[in-house]
Every structure is written in structure tokens, then in C-alpha cells.
Amino acid sequence: MSQDTSTRQETGTDGETEAPDSIPDGTPADSPKRPFTLTLRSLPRPRFAVRARARRWRAAHPGAAQALSVTVTLLAAALVVVALGMPNSVDRVHTSTFVRIPAEAVIGAAVMIALPRRPRVALAVVSGVALAAMTVLNVLDMGFNQYLGRGFNAVLDWSLFGDAESYLVDSIGHTATVAAVIAVILLVLLIFVLLALSMVRLSNLLARHPVLATRGTLIAGVVWITSSSLGLQMFGMPLATDTTANALKDQAHRISNAIKDEAAFRKVAKVDAFGNTPGSQLVPDLRGKDMIFTFIESYGRSAVEDPIMAPGVDATLDARTKALAKAGFHAKSGWLTSATYGGSSWLGHSTTMSGLWISNQQRYRTVMASDHLSLTDAFKKTGGFDTVGVMPGVQKGWPEQKWYGLDKVYNAFQLGYQGPKFSWSTMPDQYTLQQFQDRVHSRKPADGKSRMSFLILTSSHQPWAPIPKMVPWDQLGNGSVFDSIEKAGHPSSYTLTDDTHSKQEYGKSIQYSVTALTEWLERYGTKDTVLVFLGDHQPNAHASGNHASRDVPVSIVAKDPKLLDKVASWNWTDGLRPAHNAPVWKMSAFRDRFLTAFGSTPHPKKN
The missing domain is CATH 3.40.720.10 (Alkaline Phosphatase, subunit A)
Structure with missing residues (x-):
């Protein structure tokens, strides 16, 4: 392989082509012992390339970059707030349901501010996944309440999805049912990914502005405690809420009750x-x-x-x-x-x-x-x-x-x-x-x-x-x-x-x-x-x-x-x-x- 093709050339700051001091594996460029070999390490890393392009775009369009960043942050915050306020019944879905102060958000913000970067990011991902799981369970509750008059039981009800699929096949056809099932699976995965990413983004925002974040969290905490103590309401709904915590407690009770009920009912059935x-x-x-x-x-x-x-x-x-x-x-x-x-x-x-x-x-x-x-x-x-x-x-x-x-x-x-x-x-x-x-x-x-x-x-x-x-x-x-x-x-x-x-x-x-x-x-x-x-x-x-x-x-x-x-x-x-x-x-x-x-x-x- 000739020297023109066996050495990588780089463009200097003045636009002229310069010979590199060494080839990618660290061997001096004039060394005759190791000719250049194309390896994965010699290729540009896509992640770094994407980041570099993003930095260049932000530098070239600062106003649009700032607007996009704010928009993404607001969407992340909105997604988290909606997930935290998600009810488990269709008739409770109102705009006022999602404009309250979630206790989980106040506590989560306080913890995120106090943590160093790695534990904070890990906690944000875990919290996002957990919040996504609760969101899916709440949506299942909505469906079960609407069609079966009761909430979803995470222990007993998985077998009913096969019956639901059969019902859809009979109602809308096999092709449409397959498409619907795929769409639901993709939507569930998207919810998990978006909520995890949203939690990470919001935790990073808190970390970049610790003083302002601490003040805001303290104010939100005081307002929540005051609203909860006095029973303050907005649009007929309590201003302070702990919907997700209550939903988690309810799911835990259902699982516990299902396990206890099985043993108790076996005795009843024998009489x-x-x-x-x-x-x-x-x-x-x-x-x-x-x-x-x-x-x-x-x-x-x-x-x-x-x-x-x-x-x-x-x-x-x-x-x-x-x-x-x-x-x-x-x-x-x-x-x-x-x-x-x-x-x-x-x-x-x-x-x-x-x-x-x-x-x-x-x-x-x-x-x-x-x-x-x-x-x-x-x-x-x-x-x-x-x-x-x-x-x-x-x-x-x-x-x-x-x-x-x-x-x-x-x-x-x-x-x-x-x-x-x-x-x-x-x-x-x-x-x-x-x-x-x-x-x-x-x-x-x-x-x-x-x-x-x-x-x-x-x-x-x-x-x-x-x-x-x-x-x-x-x-x-x-x-x-x-x-x-x-x-x-x-x-x-x-x-x-x-x-x-x-x-x-x-x-x-x-x-x-x-x-x-x-x-x-x-x-x-x-x-x-x-x-x-x-x-x-x-x-x-x-x-x-x-x-x-x-x-x-x-x-x-x-x-x-x-x-x-x-x-x-x-x-x-x-x-x-x-x-x-x-x-x-x-x-x-x-x-x-x-x-x-x-x-x-x-x-x-x-x-």
C-alpha cells in the first residue's frame, strides 16, 4: 500500500494538509515496522460525530437551539407531570387533574439536587422506568374499569389479554388486530424510554441550577404541605396530590389481597x-x-x-x-x-x-x-x-x-x-x-x-x-x-x-x-x-x-x-x-x- 493511501491526512486550522505525527494505533508515521491497518478503532465514532455536528449547529443557530432546548425541557416536564397525575379511571381524566402539585415531584427534586452526578442519573433512569410502569398500570386500570368494572390485577389478569386479542380479531379482523398489538407494544416501549429520558433531563436541569432548584423545591414543598393541611382546591380538585404513591399502594394491596384470597377461598370452596x-x-x-x-x-x-x-x-x-x-x-x-x-x-x-x-x-x-x-x-x-x-x-x-x-x-x-x-x-x-x-x-x-x-x-x-x-x-x-x-x-x-x-x-x-x-x-x-x-x-x-x-x-x-x-x-x-x-x-x-x-x-x- 503506497504512502499516499497508508497514512491518514488531517486538515489543519489554516486549511492546508498536514501529515499526522502517528497513525491511529500510536505508531510513529515514519516507522516502517507497522503499516496502517483499517480497524474499528480507526473509524470515527458516530456518537462523537453526532455530538460534534450538534455543537456546530447550536453555534450556528443559537436562538433556535435555545428555543428547542426549552421546548424539549417543557415537554419532558409535562410528560412527567401527566404521568404523576394519571388517574386510573376514565371519568377522572380532566385538565384539572394534571395542574396540581404532586408530592412525588417535590420529594424527587429534593433527592436529585442532593446527589452527585452518577447516582443522580441512575436514580433518574430507575424513577423514569418505575413511573412508566405505574402509567401503564393506570391505563390498564382505565380499560378494566371501563370494560370489566374493576381495576387490573397484576397477579391474576394477564391471561385475559389472550381473550382480548381474540375479541379484537372477531371485531376488526386479524390484520388490524396484529397492527394494533404491535402499535401498543411500541407505544409502551416509547413510554418507558421517554419517561426515563425525561427524568434524566430534568435531573440535569436541577443540577445545573442548584440554588434556584433548591428554592423552588422548598416553595413547592411548603405550598404542598399548606394545601394538604387546609384542603385547598383548584377547579374542584385538591391542589396537593400524591396520586402515584396512592396508585402504588393500591397495586400492592391488590397483589397482597390476591395472594391471601387464594388461600382463604380454597377453604370456602370445600364447604x-x-x-x-x-x-x-x-x-x-x-x-x-x-x-x-x-x-x-x-x-x-x-x-x-x-x-x-x-x-x-x-x-x-x-x-x-x-x-x-x-x-x-x-x-x-x-x-x-x-x-x-x-x-x-x-x-x-x-x-x-x-x-x-x-x-x-x-x-x-x-x-x-x-x-x-x-x-x-x-x-x-x-x-x-x-x-x-x-x-x-x-x-x-x-x-x-x-x-x-x-x-x-x-x-x-x-x-x-x-x-x-x-x-x-x-x-x-x-x-x-x-x-x-x-x-x-x-x-x-x-x-x-x-x-x-x-x-x-x-x-x-x-x-x-x-x-x-x-x-x-x-x-x-x-x-x-x-x-x-x-x-x-x-x-x-x-x-x-x-x-x-x-x-x-x-x-x-x-x-x-x-x-x-x-x-x-x-x-x-x-x-x-x-x-x-x-x-x-x-x-x-x-x-x-x-x-x-x-x-x-x-x-x-x-x-x-x-x-x-x-x-x-x-x-x-x-x-x-x-x-x-x-x-x-x-x-x-x-x-x-x-x-x-x-x-x-x-x-x-x-x-
Whole structure:
């Protein structure tokens, strides 16, 4: 290699080219022993090059550089303040929420001022990451409060993200869901990076101006203590706040309570008032009956009482009560307070059937692994009933079948449906009921037993668009008759972002489900048919509104007046529409009350 290319040349301050004193590895330039070799060390360092360009730009544009620096600092401060003041509920998000004095900021500033550079930067990064984590948890709380009526549980709720993803796929499609998931992941990472960098920038600012920073921190501290002591407010909100500290304390309590609850609930689940009752002493007054338990998805109190939804739903309930009465059926209705809200329907199903308050996933897993008697299994235990489940929402293995005591289960793929999905719902309720009639109800058990059936109807599942419509029962076929109805309906996005649309379409979906079920009963029910149907939970806040109750309607329908006489002491309302002041029970109370009303004898199983 020639000398012209084997030595690096540098430009001097006068613009002339000068030979270097040495090559990059320190060897004298005139030494013949080590020719120049291109290495990573011989290349310019990008970080230093970027810094050099930044310094040159600041020198050339001092005004713009100063404005940019101030802007970035203000944005960093704003991001930190927003994160510190972030509430965990959508209805608490107001401008006034973020213009208060956070105690965490005052304490953090005081600590940062006192630390030397390296510990200060390390603490700033750790604080930024911790603040980002709390921000993400607060946002999760917002979502869970809006859709499930409770905060996010960092111990129990991670498994629900898979269900959320499946729901999005059914609502907006696979491609859009993948894009949304990627966007969320990138946004979360961005929040962590930006808050860490913001904390470092603000800590450096404090370090560069220690006197001014100390004075400002002392003033802010005095104002915070005074405001907190006197209860001073701004725009109706306390001026002094410690939102992040309280949120952290709340998360710690949730984790602690979840761990304690698991152990305590295991003991509760082992206690069963009917756990040792012989089959011969279970539901003797229902022997020979055609027993059907049906859950209507998201059928909640709001459907019956909300001013937007109630007129249509109530008119449907009243009309169907009259139609059933004409066919010889009579009904009584009341209220149950569900163990869940907005979703997690399986918690409502299992609470009703077990007589236990199953309000979270850990409790659900505990019960499913236990031998606690389910209401459905009580019928099987008598030896006089075959048990069957029809589950159009089940699209994978369902090991819970064993705990429920169901001899046979028909899932979404075993009902022969070849029509379109209606968002999350795999098939319209009318089709499900006709398949139940054709495959189950019309066929008597070969062994001369009666039958207990367990149905889950799904057409009223959010997002309530598009909604199926009733068609002539003899035209259902394989379900393809619903193609034109699905295409003519609103897209799923119609209700996802508009609460008024959510209320209107939710109400219509309940009308459809109630009509389909009661028309089936009117068409195919017999003198021995006993139908119990209820909601599993209230719809989410988009339909039920913030702070709605957890109550759901429950009705029992039969032709035999003697059966309804057995529940006269319940003081339920006549007909399918429960009165506003009808009795309200916890959903977990239903199993024992039902078993007792129909002649079952308690034989407790103790822990």
C-alpha cells in the first residue's frame, strides 16, 4: 500500500494538509515496522460525530437551539407531570387533574439536587422506568374499569389479554388486530424510554441550577404541605396530590389481597351445604321435568331500566310474556347481583352454578379443580337426568365440562353452521336454539331419563354490531340465510367508539336474544318444560354507563303452576320483566335457594 493511501491526512486550522505525527494505533508515521491497518478503532465514532455536528449547529443557530432546548425541557416536564397525575379511571381524566402539585415531584427534586452526578442519573433512569410502569398500570386500570368494572390485577389478569386479542380479531379482523398489538407494544416501549429520558433531563436541569432548584423545591414543598393541611382546591380538585404513591399502594394491596384470597377461598370452596346430599334427595320435585338453564350474554339491569334501551327491551319482555301466557306458560322474575361486569362471562356462569362467589380467575381455577357440587351436576347425580350443554361460544377444548357434570357438549364446530359470524358471536341465537331442538330437545334419552340442558346464547355479546334478525324457523337451514342480514348490518366499528350507538344496538341485541329464546319455548316447549334464563353480567360502561349496578334479570318459566308456587316465597315479579323493587340476591345465593325450593335436603360437606 503506497504512502499516499497508508497514512491518514488531517486538515489543519489554516486549511492546508498536514501529515499526522502517528497513525491511529500510536505508531510513529515514519516507522516502517507497522503499516496502517483499517480497524474499528480507526473509524470515527458516530456518537462523537453526532455530538460534534450538534455543537456546530447550536453555534450556528443559537436562538433556535435555545428555543428547542426549552421546548424539549417543557415537554419532558409535562410528560412527567401527566404521568404523576394519571388517574386510573376514565371519568377522572380532566385538565384539572394534571395542574396540581404532586408530592412525588417535590420529594424527587429534593433527592436529585442532593446527589452527585452518577447516582443522580441512575436514580433518574430507575424513577423514569418505575413511573412508566405505574402509567401503564393506570391505563390498564382505565380499560378494566371501563370494560370489566374493576381495576387490573397484576397477579391474576394477564391471561385475559389472550381473550382480548381474540375479541379484537372477531371485531376488526386479524390484520388490524396484529397492527394494533404491535402499535401498543411500541407505544409502551416509547413510554418507558421517554419517561426515563425525561427524568434524566430534568435531573440535569436541577443540577445545573442548584440554588434556584433548591428554592423552588422548598416553595413547592411548603405550598404542598399548606394545601394538604387546609384542603385547598383548584377547579374542584385538591391542589396537593400524591396520586402515584396512592396508585402504588393500591397495586400492592391488590397483589397482597390476591395472594391471601387464594388461600382463604380454597377453604370456602370445600364447604358445601349439599356436598354430601345423596342423589335421591336432590331436586325431587323436578323429576320427570325437561329442565333448561340458559344464559343470555350481557343481559343486565341496564337493558330493562336505562332510558335509551329500556323502552324497546321492556316492550319486548311484555309482549313475549303475553305470547307465552297464550301458549300456557307463566313466568316469575327477579334480580341477581353478578360476580362480574362487562365480560368474563364464565365467572357469572360458574357463580350461578356453584353457589360460590367466583369474582376472579384464580377462584374460577380453584372451583374447576374441586368437587364442589354444581347445579347442573346435581341433576346428573340424581341418576334421573341426562345432561347436555350447547356452547356456540366455545371454540377450543373445554375441560370445565367435567366439573359442570355434562354428559355431552356441542361447541361452535358441532352445530353445522355455515353462515356468517356476527362479530364475536359464531352464530345467531335463533340458529343455536333450532340446532338444540333438532339435535337434543326433540330426542328423548334412550334410557328413559329426563334431561337437564345448559345453553349459552351469544348474539348479545359486544360489540353488538352487526345484529342478526329473526327469520322464519323453517327457513334456518344451515345458516346461510343470515348472509344478507350480516352484510346489511352495521360494522363492528359502529359501536366501538360511540356510546349512544352502543346503547341502541345493545338494546336491540337483547330484544333479539329474548325473542329467539321465548319463541323457541312457545314453539317447542311442553307441559314438562321448565326454563330458567338470566344474564351473566351487565354490559360494559359504553352501554351501561359508569358506576352501573352489577344486577342482572333472572326468570323462571313453566306451564305447571305448582312449580311456580314453590318459589312464591321468593316474591319475584310475575312475567318476564322484574319490577324495579323486586328482590335482589347475590348470584351465589341462587344455587342453594333453587335446590331448597325444589325439595333438596342439605347434607353439608365441611372443610
